[in-house]
Amino acid sequence: MTPAIPGFTTTLLPGADGVRLSAAVGGSGSPVVLLHGFPQTHLMWRHVAVRLAADHTVICPDLRGYGASDKPAATHEGVYGKRAMAADVVAVAGxxxxxxxxxxxxxxxxxxxxxxxxxxxxxxxxxxxxxxxxTLDMWDVLHGVRAAVGYHLFLMAQPPGLPEAMIAASADAFFGSFLDAWAADPADPAADAAIPDDVRRAYLRASAAAVPSIVADYRASAGVDIAHDQADRDAGSQFAMPVTVIQQDWGAALGYDAAAVWRAWAPDLDHRLSTSGHFMAEQAPDEVTAALRDLLAR
Incomplete structure (x- = not known):
């Protein structure tokens, strides 16, 4: 049985360009949309979503190409560009x-x-x-041997064909390696427990069924997404809304000023460093929930 977010109802909703997104919806009050990462689905928000649903309507979609959402063919790079995926989110909320x-x-x-x-x-x-x-800054800070942490970015940026074949041939090992490596301390049983076996199986099953669309998502970040970000940087575009960034200390790890990178985009910025692993919504849900509540109060 596929795990679910307790108290939430899953429904199929129209996104952009005829794409349908599966979304778990719960709670009541002002709306908050939560978007998952790789190699996960909306289930990664299961702890935070329940907490926020106490006083918000919480919407947790599977991104296009992931989970139970539609997986359109990548007939051009823009199909999985972040602009199209952002339009999906606006359409689902609407x-x-x-x-x-x-x-x-x-x-x-x-x-x-x-x-x-x-x-x-x-x-x-x-x-x-x-x-x-x-995205634009990510490619700038990944260089030398430090770039090894993001090897998958370079693999999936390659032309269609070989990356998909390589990953599909060992999908569970490939996707599972990130679930293992991106914990704060893989030797810590508490870290392992953050993603229980049934959720891990759901992630692996969903990812194995979505190899072409996942690769297309990453490939877009080495192409059309850069073009869109560069156009905004050239125009001096910045976020008009308050922004909270919670991240591991990637600045120290990769040798750059992480807060300064984000401040260039977000003048109203709350930048926080976490000692959690990468899967912080699952490993440190109280920390993430508190940060989001602080953001919503601004």
């Missing part, structure tokens, strides 16, 4: 009657949230970002 909402994302979902905040400033009221660097 289908539920919300023309304005707070938005938080982790990992890949944070990049979608980033693009939504720039493309839809009249719609996104608050922006929460968990453990990423903006």
């Amino acid at each position: 289908a539920l009657g919300h023309d304005r909402f707070a938005l938080a994302g982790h990992d890949r979902g944070a990049l979608v949230a980033f693009r939504a905040g720039l493309d839809h400033p009249e719609t996104v009221t608050h922006l929460g970002i968990l453990d990423v660097v903006p």
Whole structure:
């Protein structure tokens, strides 16, 4: 049996361009949309979503190409560009009657949230970002042997064909390696327990069924997403809404000023460092919930 977020109802909703997104919805009050990362589904928000649902309507979609959402063929790079994925999120919220909402994302979902905040400033009221660097800046800070931490970014940026074949041939090992490696301390049983076996199986099953679309999502971040981010940087675009960034100390690990990178995009910024592993919504849900509540109060 596939695990679910307690008290939430899952429904299929219209996104952009005829794509349908599966979303878990619960609670009542002002709307908050939560976007998952890689190699996960909306289930990664199961702890935080229940907490926020005490006084918010919480919407947790599977991104296009992931989980139970549609997986359109990547007939061109823009199909899985963050602009199209951000438009999905706006459409899903609109289908539920919300023309304005707070938005938080982790990992890949944070990049979608980033693009939504720039493309839809009249719609996104608050922006929460968990453990990423903006796409344009990410490629700048990954260099030398330090770039090995992001080897998968380079693999999935390659032309169609070989990355998909390589990953599909050993999907569980490939996706499972990230679930293992990105914990704060893989030897700590408490860290392992943050993703229980049934949830891990759900992640692996969903990812194995979505190899072409997951690769297309990453490939877009080495192409069309860079073009969109560069156009915004050239135009001096910044977020109009309050922004909270929670991340591991990637600045120290990769040799850059993480807060300064984010401040260039977000003048109203609360930048927080976490000692949690990458999967912080699962490993440190109280910390993440508190940060999002602080954001929503701004």
